[in-house]
Amino acid sequence: MFDWTSLASRALLLLILVYSSSFMFSSKKWSPKGLHVYITGGSQGLGLALAKLVARKGAHVSIVARTQSKLDDALKELEANRQSPDQVFKAFSFSLDTAKESAAALQAASDAHGGKVPDAVFACAGAAKPMYLLEMQPEDLSSGMTNGYWIQAWSAFAAAKQMVRENKKGKIVLVSSTLGYMSLIGYSSYSPAKHALRGLADSLHSELMLYGIDTHIFFPPTMYTPGFEEENKTKPAITRTIESADEGLTAEQAAAGLLSGVEKGHAHITADLITSLFRASTRGCAPRSNAALDFVLDLVALVGIPIWRRSVDKQVLAHRAEHREYLRTKGLVD
């Protein structure tokens, strides 16, 4: 019995191998050396780590963030990573949460390079404010979308248009999250924004190939950054408990993973095992980076993720009485 599965599995494996080999030999490595790399959220966390990394690789770097003092400090850190006197490092203070501000920031950085649009735009800006839906005002839900989606989408929008006008075969890189592939209690303002970024990236990937522009999207797990400390201030206790088993990345590890994925030309980039399992099992029609590996990850996810999910559901349900009491003390229920 079960001989059909044996036969089917062999045939499938063969298919996968043949299929994946066609990917493995087609990669030309991209390098930021000598290029103008534009990084939003570049004054701290992932953005700053990435800025330093591409500076060490010989790129011209423009960083954008809101706070001038943080930008000044970041520029000093960039200088410490300078490889050549020719490299241009600039910082620009913009808020980025409207189309207008994002276009103006990109224009300012372009002006510093003879009016030419940057070669690569990394949208690393963003913030999360996890909390219970019951505690949210409508502004909490909408600012989740602004700080998780629009703050990046507007940069991609401005960059794509300008790249096409200049016939620049550039790169646009968005930064989602593990929570762009899945979600859990506490993230109803953040996870929709990170899912939306994935939808935008997949749309742009399909559309911008018309112009030779590459679109990438990165899905980092928990990163130990100033943003993480900020989001912990509002994070529900149950969410923190569920996440306590996660191994996060430092900003430097995440930046290295992101850049490596972009260099290899991966459309969806992950840098840790857990998110890679979600990537493989949430792939849809996203272009694959390594079909054979993704197949194995998908099988692991097939068995592992439902088990994980049940344990999370159990934890949530076990939290019910405590949660009712919490809502009562907050005056949210009678």
Place this chain on the structure above:
Amino acid sequence: MFDWTSLASRALLLLILVYSSSFMFSSKKWSPKGLHVYITGGSQGLGLALAKLVARKGAHVSIVARTQSKLDDALKELEANRQSPDQVFKAFSFSLDTAKESAAALQAASDAHGGKVPDAVFACAGAAKPMYLLEMQPEDLSSGMTNGYWIQAWSAFAAAKQMVRENKKGKIVLVSSTLGYMSLIGYSSYSPAKHALRGLADSLHSELMLYGIDTHIFFPPTMYTPGFEEENKTKPAITRTIESADEGLTAEQAAAGLLSGVEKGHAHITADLITSLFRASTRGCAPRSNAALDFVLDLVALVGIPIWRRSVDKQVLAHRAEHREYLRTKGLVD
């Protein structure tokens, strides 16, 4: 050789069977009979088809939409599906695209039932306006999010809060799209919104189990509705070509698929084969409806979707010269 795969596949199959059986025997069927069902977008298309369906099943129905004349016509259609003189059918004219309007609409419908929140809230309102990113103004991108996401998210937000306050173990049902699982050229304003709905649904599913509230999300393919005719007015030619092979559903077929999924308690609901393939291969940690079937769908998707994707990419790339010419005639490039 390959004996390990044979062994592994047998072990895996056994696991899957054991695992899936635990789902198959746990389903109690939900029924709308005698319940108050609230349907946004209920004056036409999917929303109206669903309203008539639950009316035939004996529900009290409240429909919400913007245009009073369409609501009046829809009420007449509802009357034709009445099963008992006790059923209450009401229509409410609201725009739904702000938190305030959505909350007011829900309150109006609740007021008609002694101030009690509806037992089930189906957020069917929404619209798409597919177009090239290059042709968009910032307002096109942001109204994509309003008409694809907020118009549903605000109803879910208001309903969840009210259900918790009343300790109502109700149902919240969102309507995404196949484009909530994947995307392609032309949908950069719509697909992010539909992905965001999935993120919201998965967040709410995890969080609202604290209160015994069920969250469901439906992913319909192309539906032959007034909305479809509207979106075809701006849809790029290449998008239309790629989609020409799709088999869509009528509003009635989609409504039947949606209701059947809700009755069975499925978290992610699909009603056609193609979207089911995307569901299985974009499942992440979404609760499964049928693990064994989903496994088979995932394997089919594993081989089939990359092949489909390549053909789409080829079509997009072949369209390049024609597209440049189009942009030129529109004055968007020199």
